[in-house]
């Protein structure tokens with residue numbers, strides 16, 4: 001049996017898992033779902049209410065991106081502090097970038113449907129078309145998206161970028177020294193909402209089709225030393241996009 005990865009295709013936590021599996025050469029089939037419907041798919045696969053969920057070829061279930069990363073590429077945790085820094089990104093940058101991105105894109109989500117719905121089953125695409133307003137309200141309520149929360153989230157993302165740049169300021173090639181590790185992969189994957197990287201494992205809308213506020217922020221984050229670091233990791237460590 002081929003492994004299955006249950007995802008929301010544009011989700012950056014799902015990109016973290018895809019990156020880990022691609023890097024390790026694990027064969028898997030991605031099962032992309034619409035936001036909110038993903039809860040049913042995650043539960044059906046044996047997980048909780050979040051994606052990614054990996055069902056391995058042997059039938060084991062890993063319901064957290066960190067568990068998937070550690071399973072696929074345990075050597076990425078060799079540097080002391082790797083798991084702690086990964087957790088800090090998972091708990092800070094990940095939710096903050098996502099909240100800000102939804103605040104910026106939900107008003108124009110219909111125009112972004114070709115990317116947001118990439119690969120999701122036909123029935124769910126139809127559901128999005130007829131019940132898009134419900135999905136919008138559902139995501140806002142689910143994640144607590146509003147203007148104040150989005151502004152605070154953006155400050156948090158900026159602080160993370162400054163912290164990453166500070167760690168690299170002594171010239172080290174990676175966050176914890178000389179070797180690429182779990183913290184590097186996690187930072188680059190979870191920074192995607194503000195960088196829109198080219199080699200992301202699911203197609204992302206180009207900045208040109210994004211609302212002006214988001215476009216300007218992406219340009220600013222790409223020009224930041226931490227943004228350039230993430231771009232280097234995508235170029236040299238991401239491997240084949242699926």
Ligand SMILES: N[C@@H](CCC(=O)N[C@@H](CS)C(=O)NCC(=O)O)C(=O)O
Nearest residue numbers: 011012013049050051052064065066
């Ligand atoms: N700690 C989880 C977080 C994953 C996560 O937040 N996934 C999002 C998609 S980006 C999700 O399923 N959100 C729904 C929710 O939070 O209930 C992991 O690393 O896998």
